[in-house]
Amino acid sequence: MLVGALVINVFLQHTNLSRIGFRDALLFATLTWALTGVLGAFPxxxxxxxxxxxxxFESVSALTTTGATILTGLDAMPKSFLMYRQFLQWMGGLGVVIFVVAVLPMLNVGGMRLLKAETPGPIKDDKLSPRIANTAHYLWFIYLLITLLCALAYYVGGMDAFDAIAHSLSTVSTGGFSTHDDSMWHFQSHTLLAISNLFMLLGAISFALHFRVLNGRSPRLYWRDEETRIFLLIVIGLSLLLSLYLLTKQRYGTWESLSFAAFHVVSFITSTGFGAADLASWPPASGLFLVICAYLGGCAGSTAGGNKIIRDIITFKVIRREMQQLIHPRAILPVRYQGNEVANDVRDAVMGFMSFAAGSSLVLTLLLMLTGLDFWSSFTAVAACINVLGPGFGEVGSNFIPVSDSGIWLLSGAMILGRLEYFTVLALFLPMFWRR
Incomplete structure (x- = not known):
């Protein structure tokens, strides 16, 4: 990490940043993720x-906050190395802020181009502050504050100091690495699962919204925000559905069904990937149910992966409008978000993203199957990496050791592709992108 920082610093010192344009910014962002992933592999x-x-693979998984691993025997590994993995995830959680602080103030293009490249969600022009650099400092402060509160809560809940700090780093970053092979169920505490739920949700809610709430405004802003409100309602609804399913299958009692269901729904929809049960022994439909949660994703502007709830909302509203248009062909039915009409270019961008995300999952699944994995293992491995989730099912249920070297490189690329939200990376390979 230090070597990577030095390389970036040398680049910044020997480059006329006032001449860096949008193309250079995208290239810088993508190469920084890739280079840091390679450098982080040596330890x-x-x-x-x-x-x-x-x-x-392990390094990229950490930096993209995916949490997929090829390691076993974590309990016997040096604590310094385990903390290194956790710290990589924590640093990767708000990696976008690094680019904001290092590059944006010098781009001389209004401070939004690189922010658009890495800020999740289709609505990219929501400035948090007149000064992007100051905003970055606020975001890091909020990130650190939530992490410290999480560590304290884990400690009070029963973890020792090392585990409390280590798991707070991977909880708030929604990364999901643990210091134990059994993940969160190593502690066998439903209290700790509830604490984890709270802070995974905080990590998956927009840090821009955290900024506004902590900037002297009412906490009611969380509920007034359409994306956050629907996100929380989805989490509650899906948790109840999965709980009822587990209960009817007589897998657990009422309380355990609710606790395990809520924890895993939150873990998957926030793309954290913590585990607290042997999911392979759960009823068959639960695996696909949780994978769907991962594709739904968290809120835009958070550390979560997936398609993002704001895109899910707009996609649902576009589909609903098209169905209404069939019944009332002459009706004018605008798509609205937060009470405002969504512009045509935003709608097109959302639908393009959703289509490309689905297509990417299909193509990558087919390519991974060519390496020898079965369909279910390939599909869930791709879903785990492209949504920066972590755990899969089937042969990759506990780790990714069964995947071949070619498959590992494919999934490493999928993690970067998903973390930078597809088009940021793919634009670099289009000839028209480089034409002046």
Whole structure:
């Protein structure tokens, strides 16, 4: 990480940043993620002795806050290395702020182009502050504050100091790495699962919204925000559905069904990926149910992955409008979000994103199947990586060791693709993108 920071610093010192344009900013963002992922792999190789391919996968998984792993025997590993993994995830959680602080103030293009490149969600022009650099400091403060509160809550809930700090780093970043092979169920505490639920949700709610709430405004803003309100309602609804399903299958009692269902719904929809049960032993439909949660995603502007709730909302409203238009062909039915009409270009961007996300999952699943994995394992492995979730099902239920080297490189690319939201990376490969 330090070497990566030095490389970036040298680049910034020897480059006329006032001449950097939108194309250069996108290239800088993508290469920084890729380069840091490679550099972060060397400590993994030194400590664990895994191959370079597997080490890059582990490093990229951490920096993109995916949480997929090829390691076993975590309980016996040095605590310094375990904390290194957790810290990589924490740093990756708000990696966008690094680019905001290092590059945006010098771009001389209004401060929004790189922010648009890495800020999740289709609505990219919601400025938090007249000064982007000051806003970045506020966001890091909020990120650190929530992390400290999470660590304190874990400690009070029964974790020792090391585990409390380590798991707070991967909870708020919605990364999902643990210091134990059994993940959160190592502690066998429903109290800790409830604490984790709270802070995973905070990590998956827009940090822009956290900024506004802590900037002297009412906490009611959380509920007034359409995306956050619908996100919380979806979490509650899906948790109740899964709980009822587990209860009817007589898997657990009433309280355990609700606790385990809520925890795993929150873990998957926020793309954290913590586990607290042997999901392979759950009723068959529960696996697909949780994968769907991962695709729904968290809120835009958060550390969560997935398609993002704001896109889900707009997609639903577009589909609903088209159905209404069939019944009332001459009716004027605008799509609205937060009471405002959604512009045509925003709608097009959302539908394009959703289509490309679905297509990418299909193509990557087919490519992974060509390496020898079965369909279910391939599909859930791709879903786990492209949504920066972490755990899959089938052969990749506990770790990604069964995946071949070519599959590991494919999934490493999928993690970066998903973390940078597809078009940021793919635009670099279009000839028209580089034409002046």
């Amino acid at each position: 993994v190789m030194l400590v664990t002795g895994v191959s370079f391919t597997d080490a890059v």
